[in-house]
Amino acid sequence: MKLWSALLLLAASISLVPSAYAEDAVVARVNDTEIRQSDLDFAASEVGPRLGAVRPDDRKRILLQFMIENELMAGAGEEESLDKADTFDKRVAYHRRRALRDAFFDKNVTGAVDEAEAKKVYEENISKLKPEQEIKARHILVDTEEEAKDIKAQLDKGADFAALAAEKSKDKNAEGGDLGYFTRGQMLKPFEDAAFALDVGQVSDPVKTSFGWHIIEVEDKRDQKLPTFEDVKEPIMGQLVVRKAQTVVNGLRQKAKIEIVDPEIKRAMDDAALRGEAPPLPDEEFDEDH
Template structure:
């Protein structure tokens, strides 16, 4: 909530001369001494502080945004009454906020709108083609303390006892016991080596001999074997589009800088910037081949 408080003070000081105003088609949601607060104002406030509200329910979020706008306007009017809207400090803040508003509009209207679902789908399809087939299995297990217990249970299973029922009655694994020892699907590297070495060698429906791990003694039954499927596009779409958005924003920043003449006048800042750029350039250069050591010389 620190960002909210900061935004209130910033807008109060910098926006004192900018009272909220409703356009003809903008719905009024509240008034302060007759001055309207509109849906448009609410939308701008949400773009400013909405991410700080987490998963707040919709109606509650709207109330919080309205409270923010009310405080924003009241602080602005209080600042105006103190004549804080006059002088160089106010003009500097106003110019900065204008540039920031234009930057955000450009980001939303130009960069963000250029990222399409079709583009994300193309990247997804390309990445799926590069994935190597990966085997995964579904298994159940029974975990007990001793080898003797595991052998006794194995005898019962060999005579026709139900594996899942024995797991419910005897397994000491709290995470799978109530589900008949079901571990679901998993791939290589997700289980301890002793367990994995056994389960991936079983045939479907086969039950292993007792297996010892650091957790105790296991009986393992292979339920199924399949090739792991990639995540569905809808599951990863937002992540891909966010990555695309970041890449396009970076590319746009580089292109805009390339077209501009940027000169750092402050000597201390220039020195620090030059040192940083030199370090970045050094880190990006390929490392030379290792020179021979004295021990390797004839």
């Protein structure tokens, strides 16, 4: 799950890295300071991964609000002479290293993965997939077998399934008993086995599950459509970015001399290595804060 979360965050951030600024338009002013499109782009590279599920229009508004608040607090910090504090130069040095890290990541990781590579992965894997069958069904859920048999008898005489479901079924969340489309693995096994054994238009005998007794009617069967490249492009790109990041960082680690001086941290890292826990990916280290 952690890897999948990192993948989604990385996939969401691919379209948010700073771009070339042919027209670096002013988007807002705070006192005498201009906030430009390039500022929003850099803010997106920092906080954008947390906005993956946000609509594009709302994303830009949120990023601008972030930049406005950033500017307001930075200005207030200057007024309080916080830039003269003993630790300020170290803070600046840290953020300079982070900026260099981000620039390196953009160039050598996200910038080294392209759509053509993602499409190749898609084409290699889509050919191995077989469409999964799904069915559309209705059901009527009651407490006892006797009730279920009585309902089946009424249906055999021509009663309307949806009307009986609305009247008799305990499952009030399924209007007229409608369960929509589902595939194997989504329902309890006795229910699933009975439903998939039916032909379109057939009604089952009573089926028992832990919820009670069901009568099932199958309305349609079809093969699920396989995903198009556009459907899965971003997750594939994200996975490729994860792999590229691992390769790049592993190469850097192998060439570097790394000495863990703090004994407690060294012991913790050694224990993690013995458990087979890999070091975090570059964009996974502080995904709650960056």
